[in-house]
Amino acid sequence: MRRRIAIATLGAAVIVLGAWTVRSARQPGAWQHVLATREGMIGGMTSSRTVIRPDSMFVALPHPRALGRTVEVRYRDRAVVVPVLDVGPWNVDDAYWERDERPASERGRGAYRTPVNTAGIDLSDAVFAALDR
Secondary structure (H helix, E strand, O other), X not given: OHHHHHHHHHHHHHHHHHHHHHHHXXXXXXXXOOOEEEOOOOOOEOOOXXXXXXXXXXXXXXXXXXXXXXXXXXXXXXXXXXXXXXXXXXXXXXXXXXOOOOOHHHHOOOOOOOOOOOOOEEEOHHHHHHHOO
């Protein structure tokens, strides 16, 4: 009987710890002011296997760990909350927002190509339009 109680207590502790870890991971980090570019690529496919349509609302951040998260993007007096469905724009291993650092693209570093601008986030055409009305 004691063993069952101990196992049940341990199981409950694991569930609580798991829920706390997931909740903590979903909490917003520090705000970042970064240059954004427009992704375009209508008809193409994102890293999350989503076909890009003209009305697709998403962003791309430069690390696969960001996939599936939601982010708030602000420009002037507008804001949208959208999912991260792609990896980019210039890098695939630069989780700058997790380290409270600047994007590697600002230093001209790219994982698979040399950045031609300092963008730290890509916006889908629909997100770009929603913010720039």
